[in-house]
Amino acid sequence: MNSSSARTEFELIHAIARHVKPSAQVPIGIGDDAAVIAPTPNQHLVTTTDSLVLGRHFTSDWTAHDIGHLAMAVNLSDLAAMAAKPRWALLNMTLPKDSVYATQAWLDEFMQGFLSLDDGLVLVGGNLSEGPLNIGVVLIGEVMPDQAITRSGTQVGDLLVLTGTLGDAAAALSRPVDNAPFGLALRQRLHRPTPRLLAGQHAAGHVHAMIDVSDGLLADLSHLLHAATRDSATPPLGAEIELQKLPTSKAMKAMGFSEAERWNLQLSGGNDYELLMSVQPSSLTPLLADLQLANTDATVIGQVTSGGEILVLDEHGGHFVPAKRGWDHFQETADE
Amino acid sequence: MNSSSARTEFELIHAIARHVKPSAQVPIGIGDDAAVIAPTPNQHLVTTTDSLVLGRHFTSDWTAHDIGHLAMAVNLSDLAAMAAKPRWALLNMTLPKDSVYATQAWLDEFMQGFLSLDDGLVLVGGNLSEGPLNIGVVLIGEVMPDQAITRSGTQVGDLLVLTGTLGDAAAALSRPVDNAPFGLALRQRLHRPTPRLLAGQHAAGHVHAMIDVSDGLLADLSHLLHAATRDSATPPLGAEIELQKLPTSKAMKAMGFSEAERWNLQLSGGNDYELLMSVQPSSLTPLLADLQLANTDATVIGQVTSGGEILVLDEHGGHFVPAKRGWDHFQETADE
Numbered sequence: 246m247n248s249s250s251a252r253t254e255f256e257l258i259h260a261i262a263r264h265v266k267p268s269a270q271v272p273i274g275i276g277d278d279a280a281v282i283a284p285t286p287n288q289h290l291v292t293t294t295d296s297l298v299l300g301r302h303f304t305s306d307w308t309a310h311d312i313g314h315l316a317m318a319v320n321l322s323d324l325a326a327m328a329a330k331p332r333w334a335l336l337n338m339t340l341p342k343d344s345v346y347a348t349q350a351w352l353d354e355f356m357q358g359f360l361s362l363d364d365g366l367v368l369v370g371g372n373l374s375e376g377p378l379n380i381g382v383v384l385i386g387e388v389m390p391d392q393a394i395t396r397s398g399t400q401v402g403d404l405l406v407l408t409g410t411l412g413d414a415a416a417a418l419s420r421p422v423d424n425a426p427f428g429l430a431l432r433q434r435l436h437r438p439t440p441r442l443l444a445g446q447h448a449a450g451h452v453h454a455m456i457d458v459s460d461g462l463l464a465d466l467s468h469l470l471h472a473a474t475r476d477s478a479t480p481p482l483g484a485e486i487e488l489q490k491l492p493t494s495k496a497m498k499a500m501g502f503s504e505a506e507r508w509n510l511q512l513s514g515g516n517d518y519e520l521l522m523s524v525q526p527s528s529l530t531p532l533l534a535d536l537q538l539a540n541t542d543a544t545v546i547g548q549v550t551s552g553g554e555i556l557v558l559d560e561h562g563g564h565f566v567p568a569k570r571g572w573d574h575f576q577e578t579a580d581e
Numbered sequence: 582m583n584s585s586s587a588r589t590e591f592e593l594i595h596a597i598a599r600h601v602k603p604s605a606q607v608p609i610g611i612g613d614d615a616a617v618i619a620p621t622p623n624q625h626l627v628t629t630t631d632s633l634v635l636g637r638h639f640t641s642d643w644t645a646h647d648i649g650h651l652a653m654a655v656n657l658s659d660l661a662a663m664a665a666k667p668r669w670a671l672l673n674m675t676l677p678k679d680s681v682y683a684t685q686a687w688l689d690e691f692m693q694g695f696l697s698l699d700d701g702l703v704l705v706g707g708n709l710s711e712g713p714l715n716i717g718v719v720l721i722g723e724v725m726p727d728q729a730i731t732r733s734g735t736q737v738g739d740l741l742v743l744t745g746t747l748g749d750a751a752a753a754l755s756r757p758v759d760n761a762p763f764g765l766a767l768r769q770r771l772h773r774p775t776p777r778l779l780a781g782q783h784a785a786g787h788v789h790a791m792i793d794v795s796d797g798l799l800a801d802l803s804h805l806l807h808a809a810t811r812d813s814a815t816p817p818l819g820a821e822i823e824l825q826k827l828p829t830s831k832a833m834k835a836m837g838f839s840e841a842e843r844w845n846l847q848l849s850g851g852n853d854y855e856l857l858m859s860v861q862p863s864s865l866t867p868l869l870a871d872l873q874l875a876n877t878d879a880t881v882i883g884q885v886t887s888g889g890e891i892l893v894l895d896e897h898g899g900h901f902v903p904a905k906r907g908w909d910h911f912q913e914t915a916d917e
Contacts (some may be wrong), residue, residue, distance in 0.1 A: 272625070273731055276808070278662035278793055279629035279722070284620055293615035293703065294673040294719055299711035328612035337630040337673075337717050369628065377632035377713035383630055385586070385721075391613050393617045395609055457614055471611070538600070549860045 257373055260349040261336065264356040268367045271333070277460040280369035282333055288387040291329035295320050297380040304435075309351045312380065313358025313434040318438045319459065320384045322518040325445035328394045329386035331363050336371035337381035344380055361428075363439065366428060375514060394445070396472035398454040399482060399523040403549040404531065406452075406522040407539050408441050410494040412507065414513030415514020417504075434494075438518040443539035445520055451532035452522040461513040462486075463555060463567060465521060469504060470549070483552030486512075490562045494542040512557065513569045593709055596688040597672065600696055604703045607669070616705035618669055624723040629663035631656050633716040639772075646689045647772040648716065649694025654774045655795065656697060656720045658854040661761045661781035662793040663723035663829040664730040664900055667699050672707035673717035684713055698776065730781070732808035734790040734858040735818060739885040742788075742858040742868065744777050744877050746830040747798060748843065751850020755842075763832030770830075774854040779875035787868035788858040798822075799891060799903060801857060806885070817886030822848075828880040841901075848893065849905045859885060 266388070273281035284290065291307045295405050297303060307315075317334075324331050328474065336359070340347040366384075422428035441457075448455055458465045463486075470482040488504075491511045502510070506552035522543075524532055529545070536543045550556075557565040598611045609617035620626065633639060633652050643651075653670075660667050662696040672695070696702070702720075730764045749770035758764035777793075784791055790809065799822075806818040824840075827847045838846070858879075860868055865881070872879045886892075893901040 263616055271664075272727075273729060276811070277732050278659045279627045279665065279720075281663070281724070282626040283726065284626055285740075286622070290618040290620055290626075290721075291615045292618065292669075292671060292719075292721070293708075294706070294717070295708050295718065296669045296673055296675055296710050296715070298675055298710055301710065323614045327609075327617070329615065333628075335628060335630045335719065337632055337719075339634055339715055370630070372629075372631050374632050374637065376632075376637055376715065379632070379675055379717075381630070381632065381716040381717040382717075383628075383671065383673075383719045384615075385626075385628070388617070388618065391608075393609060396613050429684055434785055455614075475612070532698065553864075569797065 250441040254373060256349055257352060258479055259348060260352040261356055262387070264360055271367055271369050273460045274369050282369060282385070285387055287390070289390050289393065291324055291327050291386040291388050291393060292321055292384065293323040294381060294383045295323065299378045300349065307436060309354035310358035313355035314361060314382045314437045316382050316441050317359050318364050318518060320382045321440035322438070322457040322459065324384055324386040325440045325442045326394070326455050326520060328392060328445045329388040329451040330446065331366045331384055331386045331442065331539040334366055334368045335383040336368060337376045337383065338371070339376040339379040341378055344374045344378070344489060365440065371421070378528045392449055393425050394449060394452060396454055396469055397475065399469055399473040399549055400453055400525070401482060401549055401551045402526065403453055403523040404526055404529055404545050405466070405484060405486070405549065406524050406529070407458070407519055407546050408444050408543050409517070409519045410492045410497065411517055411519065412511035412514050413494050413497055414438065414516035415510040416500055416502070419510060426499040430494070430496040435516060438516065440518055441520045441541060444536055444541040446511065447535040447539040448520070448522055448532065451528045451535060452524050454523040456521050458517045458519045458521050459515060461515040462521070463512050466555060469521060469523060476580070479502050480553045483550040483554045484517070484547055485550055486547040486557045488557060488565060490544060490546045492546070502552060508565060509568045512567045585742050590645065590709060592685055593683060593688060596644050596685040597692055600680070601704045601882050607703055607705050610675060611704050611884065613890060615672070618705060618721070621723055625729065627657055627660055627663050627724050629659040629721040630717060630719045631659065632718070633711040635714045640854040643772065644690065645690035649691035650697060650773045652716045652718050653698050654776050654854060656718045657776035657778060658774070658793040658795065660720055661776045661778045662730070662791050662856060663724065663864040664728060664781045664785040664791070665724040666782065667702045667720055667722045667810035669721040670702055670704045671719040672704060673705070674718065675710045675712040675715040677714055678711045680714070698898070699778065728785055730785060730788060730791040732790055732805055733807040733811065734750050735885055736806055736861070737818060737885055737887045738862065738883050739789055740862055740865055741802070741820060741822070741860040741883045742860050742879050742883065743794070743828060743855055743866070743882050744872070744879050745855045746828040746831055747853055747855065748847035749830050750774065750851050750852035751846040752833055752836055752838070753848060762835040766823055766830070766832040771852060774852065776854055777856045777877060780872055780877040783871040784856070784858055784868065785869060787864045788860050790859040793858050794853045794855045794857050795851060797847050797851040798857070805857060805859060816889045818881055819886040819890045821886055822883040822893045823890065824893060824901060826880060826882045844901060845904045848903045
């Protein structure tokens, strides 16, 4: 005790803990060997974990607020895709000693971004280690039993419905946008994405399957189609995507991309954090009405087929061949 | 789809997922946006997260099995210290591309170590990213409401009871032990510590407070004493530790350390993963009897005082001044 060393780690933890409000459902929070949570009776838990790595998910010019926002947003997006309500978080950070990250000022600003997305969420615990920067987030949400929406369940003939717009974050990564007409809007989509929490919850009861689009539309659509037949001997489903229907923001339109450039960013760019839903045609109208209640625009971008392939069609019915399918963490080459 | 890139990440995930058994309380496990858990009715959740970093918690000569074992053990030890029963795990790994770690063979062996400690625990999900090696583990356990044992609650006059023996892991780190009489036993304590899960659960009802000893006895004792008065204006409690009572393994005795060397390793070495309990004297006999049912030896090593200081006493009542208090992640200097 009275050790100067312990005080330092204590100060960093305090910079995090001071942002946390007490909660009746968290009898034991930050500061013990583990946190104790009193879950809501008759609910299932939905849990996910995702990390941010410097140079991969963000770069050293990002503000602490933006990094905190992104760390929370990518995890909330996973809960949104299950139609879950976020409740509790743990934060597991590895910080380089003597770096700007291992300071009270940085952690304080990080926490403001981290907790800015959802008022109901409570940070219950976590861990601080010394090492290469790594920001691990754990979320626990709740959902009524059997009400979670999974990736599996897609059927031939389903419509593919996407929230929001596509490609904005990828556009901001593809070239400097600071002087573009809506450059700030594009950068916001990259640095501060909006997880579609309410839309995910409002989709419950209307859709066969759902996934969040984080690795690029084609990659995540492929995951969705594979999940439908994962446990059977049948080949995966296919899909037809109509390029003219890809939802495109005003900012994206103003960038002056060629059509092919824009399509590639929208099909494979990643970091969109929109929801992709697979919907029986008769459920489309009630789904869109419920999404409007969640203030979320959504667009039909194509249809599920039995073909086993994803075809990308232009307005004349011609096939567009994307430059790259999507993002893989362990292999950066385009495929095929 | 059919992307060679996605197949690679898929193969790594498969090397992990193939070790996982289905569970009635996990309706949706690995492979969706998030995992869904059906918790046991009328239980509270106990959750913790801890990371292993290369060069800090293990070195590159460790086997994958040992790293997997340690990653699980350090987290189980936190649940043990709350008297919780471990139930579910998430694994959040950042692996360097093209390294030995990002291979099916390494992950396969890692998983064998990871899942070797507790048969009831189910891996429900996680995340793989590319970046500097970081092994993040999340555990969710269960405990009866109000039965979790916290760090706070210690009272003046309590006996300090410690499971197992102290300093073995620190001894293995302090010098090459391969040719020592019990070198392998010491190395095992470092590479494959045994979390005191059953002992923690058997302590419930007998102890005022409990903590796991991972940063060194003095550092963790200091946390325990501070926790007792954290929310009041009173100064922290103190303690008297009797050096002659520190539980010492046969392997440690055979190393030929001087008394001062041994005491320093035992007081400040860290990586013990034993449980330190604060016990009213009248509860000692029933506690030790219950710990015997958990096959766990335990030793009274001292007593809690009102003095505000931790005094370390030799057999003549003289004060021993340790070289270092314990481990802080962000400051490696000895204090004071």
